[in-house]
Amino acid sequence: MIALTLDRIAEITRTRIRGSARPDATVTGPVVVDSRQAGPGSLFVALGGERADGHDFAGAAVAAGAAAVLGSRPVEAPQLLADGGDDGVVAALGRLGRAVADGVTAAGADIVGVTGSSGKTTTKDLLAQVLGGLGPVVAPAGSFNNEIGHPLTVLRADEGTRFVVLEKAARGIGHIAHLCTIAPPRIGVVLNVGSAHMGEFGGREAIAQAKGELVEALPAADEGGVAVLNADDDAVRAMASRTAARVVTYGRGADADVRARDVELDGAGRARFTLEMNGGSAPVRLAVVGEHQVHNALAVAAVAAEFGMDAAAAAEALAQAGPLSRWRMEVDELDDGTTVVNDAYNANPESMAAALRTLGAIAERRRSFAVLGAMAELGGEARGAHEEAGRLAASLGVDGLIVVGQEAAPIADGAAGTAGWHGEAVAVPDAAGAVEALRTRLRPKDVVLVKGSRVAGLEKVAEKVAEGLTASGKDAQ
Structure with missing residues (x-):
């Protein structure tokens, strides 16, 4: 973080200095919302939580070296006091993020924003690694992509930062526009418009409206603004x-500025293709799993080109960029030859289809199992979307479907109604039931995909399979 005194932070955030705080005390970072991450010179942001109130841990944060606490109720510690409860604290945090964003861009940093219905986190991770060869990069860990995670990420930047890569999520219209006011991007990447959060938005048109707020926030072309758009998605x-x-x-079409041709998957489900951009071409072998990663890689290459990389340099950097965030197409090869694909972080119809196709590509002549949970927030589209996932799994020849939870039950119905499918569909109530179902079915060299929305907690199933299913199924609860 750019070092700032408490009186300057109070001015930026529109808060009041109180308690034992010294106006000339300096915050050097990091800015944290977990008191266990506080250290010398840090700023602890106290928010109310479902299980605990951050204000109760103010003393622990200061004892660990925090210069002050930013909160909405008085505490016995050096404090910046915000009005308006948690909303006021979040607003103050956003103002501080904007000040630091302005500071690092004035020092020469570029801010790149990434949004889309799926693939945001993986693309952000790939982009951070590729741009890392050109200079220091700040990017969020995992999916730190909302009104709290966004400023916390920006606040990790300082005068030496060359790139800030930010993931932008939306739960409704106006959310991405707000995130862009905290850290105005010069380059914006839109990956796709899918069905994620259909229940919240009410339709794909509204999702497109929300995702497009990113490109609306970009500077004009003559001011350096660049919108990187997926040519294969009409809405984008x-x-x-x-x-x-x-x-x-x-995209993969001939009219895209940055394109992939001759796409193939190897036996591990990793894509190979020829990258074409700016009049040059180079072969690419991705280290991430799934054919859907081709579009993510192309988006990264398009951004890299804006910073002077040619096709060969981008191809080399992409080949070295691997998965960073947990439970997103993680592939484990076990000692007995079993392959576990853990994609349990989240699920929507598009990412579910991509994961199932990847399972089919990896399995080939091996037996395959898919442990599938519900896709959340689909509203009235939920039943049809789950049935379609089941039909796709059956058409790809999945040998066993283990469907977790009542909301996911239509997946089994879709598979069972698919002509010519001779696999087995099993319904279980929870992750522990899925572990028990696999325990009696898995054999060495099988391939297992675990996929579902985060609330299902299916990463526990993948962990048990990776451990060899040696523990009791109740351990997955």
């Missing part, structure tokens, strides 16, 4: 009319 391609920035397209 249409966003070109919503931005004053220069538009760069990527």
Whole structure:
């Protein structure tokens, strides 16, 4: 973080200095919401939580070296006091993030924003690694992509930062626009418009409206703004009319500015293709799993080109960029030859289809099992989307479906109604039931996919399989 005194932070955040706080005390970072992460010179942000109130840990944060506590109720510690409860604290945090964003961009940093219905985290991780070869990068860990995670990430930047790569999520109209006010991006990447959060948004058109707020926030072309758009997604391609920035397209079609041709998957489900951009071409072998990663890689290459990378340099950097965030197409090869694909972080119809196709590509002549949980927040589309997932699994020849939870039950119905499928569909109530179902079915050299929305907690199933299913199923609870 750029070092700031408490009186300067109070001015930026519109808070009041109180308690034993010294106006000239300096916050050097990090800014944290977990008191266990506090250290010398840090700023502890106290928020109310479902299980605990951060204000109760103010003393522990200061004892660990925090310079002050930013909170909404008085505590016995050096404090910056915000009005308006947690909302007021979050607003103050956003103002501080904006001040630091302005400071690092004035020092020469570029801010890149990434959004889309799926693939945001993986693309952000790949982009951070590729740009890391050009200079220091700040990017969020995992999916730190909301009104709290966004400023916390920006606040890790300092005068030496060259790139800030930010993931932008939305739960409704206006959310991405707000995130862009905290850290205004110069380059914006839109990956896709899918069905994630359909129940909250009410339709794909509303999702497209929300995702397009990113390109609307970009500077004009003559000010350096660049919108990187997926040419293979009609809803994304249409966003070109919503931005004053220069538009760069990527995709598998011949008319994309950055494109992939001759795409193939190897036996481990990793893509190989020829990257074409800026008049050059180079072969790419990705280290991440799934054909859907081709589009993520192309988006990264398009951004890399904006910073001077040619096709060969981008291809080399992409080949070295691996998965960073947990439970997103993690592949474990066990000693007995079993392959476990853990994609349990989240699920929507598009990511579910991509995961199932990856399972089919990896399995080939091996037996395959899919442990599938519900896809959340689909509203009235839920039953049909789950049935379609089941039909796809059956059409790909999955040998066993283990469907977890009542909301996911239509997956089994879709598979059972698919002509010619001779696999087995088993319904279980929870992760522990899935472990027990696998215990009696798995054999060495089988391939297992674990996929579902985060609330299902299916990563526990993948962990048990990776351990060899030696423990009791109750351990998965």
